[in-house]
Amino acid sequence: MSAFDIERVRAQFPMLSGREGARKLVFLDSAATSLKPRVVIDAEADFYARDYGTVRRGIYGLSQAATARYEGVREKARSFLNAREVNEIVFTRGTTEAINLVANSFGRSVLKSGDEVLVTAMEHHANIVSWQLVCKAVGATLSVLPIDDSGQLVLAELDRLLSPRVKVVALAHMSNVLGTVNPVAEVARRAHAAGAVVLVDGAQSAAHMPVDVQELGCDFFVCSSHKMCGPSGVGILYGRHEVLEAMPPWQGGGDMIVTVGFDETTFEAPPYRFEAGTPPIAQVIGFGAALDFLDGIGREHLAAHEHGLTDYATGRLHEVPGLRVFGSAPGKGGIIAFVIDGMAPYDIGTLLDEQGIAVRVGHHCAQPLMKRLGVASTVRASFGVYSTRADIDALVEGLHKVRGILS
Amino acid sequence: MSAFDIERVRAQFPMLSGREGARKLVFLDSAATSLKPRVVIDAEADFYARDYGTVRRGIYGLSQAATARYEGVREKARSFLNAREVNEIVFTRGTTEAINLVANSFGRSVLKSGDEVLVTAMEHHANIVSWQLVCKAVGATLSVLPIDDSGQLVLAELDRLLSPRVKVVALAHMSNVLGTVNPVAEVARRAHAAGAVVLVDGAQSAAHMPVDVQELGCDFFVCSSHKMCGPSGVGILYGRHEVLEAMPPWQGGGDMIVTVGFDETTFEAPPYRFEAGTPPIAQVIGFGAALDFLDGIGREHLAAHEHGLTDYATGRLHEVPGLRVFGSAPGKGGIIAFVIDGMAPYDIGTLLDEQGIAVRVGHHCAQPLMKRLGVASTVRASFGVYSTRADIDALVEGLHKVRGILS
Amino acid sequence: MTETIADKQAALIARFNTIPGWEDRYREIIRMGRDLPTFPEEHRLEKNKVKGCQSQVWLHARPDDGRVHYVGDSDAAIVKGLISLVLAVYSGHTFDAIIATPATFVDGLGLGQHLSQSRANGLSAMLKQVKLYALAFKAMANKQTL
């Protein structure tokens, strides 16, 4: 099932091994956020305790060393995504801020009244509302690429929807509900041919499979550290050099300027142009440790491990009477959303929690997708590098118990 | 000099006590960022290791408990600033993002062509460039309240400048170069009478004196955790309820919506409307520990301690031949910017660093102020809760040694 | 109606404490939800939805001679049960009693801690709404007597 030693991996996560007295945790909400390995926690804590300094501002040793480490993580991130240049990596608070940065900087400068932004029917609110706000401000509209009943994009509709008015195509790499991995390279190729730029929301893919932004051919790729075994409060915006270079600043403040006058101000080149103010320094450094951790395991191994779990879980869940899974795309990632006939997802989640099993319940920030699926909410189990078949067995047993209580 | 036991305070900062083998650190750059006490480092690390969960999304226990702690820090922040309501506290990445939020949400919806934003001649770039970008987008202009040679606002000019076109007055509570504490309540009174809202940049004041937003009478108050003994990557926007309530969302994403449709989306009330996406959860929790730490010492004690240091340092620095201090406002805070005739600030900073003394050198993100002062850059020494007279003695001795090398 | 809100809370806690396992306590809650009077469809309106719940919750109230009578519903069985607990405790009491008496019973039921501390499951939102109704009716009544 896996090419790495799962018990050795799990031993590195204090939430799984080190909570004395606490009940064993069955954590099946990695799509919302991932647990943290000890190396990441220590990297941040040690930085505060031994090496703390601000970045880019001080000439003294602590600040210089912090700057070197901070910029070192930028290089790690470049390599993690296989970007061409380190200057293509901008640190943000997370996926949501990264999309908003693009929508506001790129979007507001390019979109005109009558233009369109094409999203898909499976997007997370972050990749809908950010565009809606900008579209409304400039008089552009949102159009939607539909999905079929297996949870895959209807590519046959793509060329029709890619009218010359479409300036941006924004789509998830992996759906946070269906688990579908979208054919991003194909979409990007066609979008580029139609003159649109392509943003890929990699919140769900970045920590779960190898990602190569050059192979994907996208203009932007965004992801969140906290879903990648890293600290909260930091994420990446990858932007293709030529596109980033042409974008105006979004937020104004320290470190993103060359000169400031009350009359005229000139701005730094990317990525600094887009990193106004003191950044999440310690979080970036912790994120570096997370990228090393994931690369140390190897993302192919990790993807194989999670595919194995997904197949196993899909089979076992079908043992539960009345259970219905949403999303059956071939090669789907480790995310399984389901309902059980006659039982409210809220009730299922609450009774699983009583058994120490953490799943997500709700609309998963994807209300338009819920509407398409014909439900108000679902239960969602999702896997991470530390997940095991035993977690899935616990879930299935837990669901049997839930049924015993609810029916 | 101080009403608290400084050695007991210092013992809580690993950077000052716990760096085995490292040279003793003389840290005089607290205006850039502050060192962290052990309780703050542990709060964040323990959260990751024992209690990690995402906020506002999960019904399982870990997520519920994390949400309760996260919201608990909001209440701590309310109390720290003496805001009326907990809903007046929005978490941001820091001061810079908080100002940009106001400039974009409030500014873009209120400012029209021909309107003005009034700032002062001593502002940090964060409180200039953010407004410039918005002004440029809507056709408004920036006007500037001048300062006198002691580094104080020329209040006599205020009423003249407060034309009906002025919609926003944005000023620092404490200057990050001059140390001047501005008469914010008086400015706010007059600005309100003229129909403008008032934003106070509290980056330099929040951790160094008692702050009461109701007494200040401002509409917005912003500050950064990393300058307040807390983690990097988080800060506060306080906004008066009525003003916040009327503001449109800025960033779009998860947790800030009530319903999302491709056609129409409705938004949460403040503060959630302004916290799109997964917030810096662990950082907020660490920030809570920092607020407790500062309140445990008592901000009056802290202010008295730092005033004592400022007086002492001002006296001792004048022993250094050719040294000139910028800013002599009565009651100024613990920030001392200076130059020495015939020596480049860069050289001074470098040679102090060789002696283990960390000061800041440069324009301090206040280029317009540098222009007003007639210099390109200065050296800046600034104090925090852990600073001592011994630090100042080391600085003065260090400067004598620097003179010996440079002249 | 001589039993106070506090009495009723104590009785509820006592009853739940006789139920040994968490499964049976949930079964009892769900059973109580099934006994909840049918929610009148004319009140299933957007304005009667309680915000901040992860499941859908409706709550409606009417004043009657200084007292409040509530009806409620949810699409989730557990939440429906919680509503029935809340209403069993508060419905039919006076404005002042409802306003004055905090809900202390939830912690005593022997359920997972998360049920009590949650913004998400909406119990606190529901309790807040219960009190808001009483406050509003009291304000209206005072106005009428002026």
Add this chain to the structure above:
Amino acid sequence: MTETIADKQAALIARFNTIPGWEDRYREIIRMGRDLPTFPEEHRLEKNKVKGCQSQVWLHARPDDGRVHYVGDSDAAIVKGLISLVLAVYSGHTFDAIIATPATFVDGLGLGQHLSQSRANGLSAMLKQVKLYALAFKAMANKQTL
């Protein structure tokens, strides 16, 4: 000119290693800065400023028969000294030698680590600029011979 860039770096390091204290090493750097030829005022232009330095740094270069000759200046004495070190090492060498030889000497001078790793003090920006000139001149030269 038979001494290579590497030779010169080695010689510099050897010389600095004979200076015992950090104070004297800085004095030597500053002294070397004073010996820097006066920067021609006609080159004190915005386009000759090296970006990314905390002090002001100017660098100008001209090609001469396959070699690059540099002049530089700074308002900070230490930076001026560093410029003089850099130019002592690189100025007058061939395009290819300049492009091919990394600057390894800085770590060997016995100065604070921050001088070598800094984006802020601009040493790395300065070294980059030195190489860029050589690259640009080489590209121009190749074009002319085509």
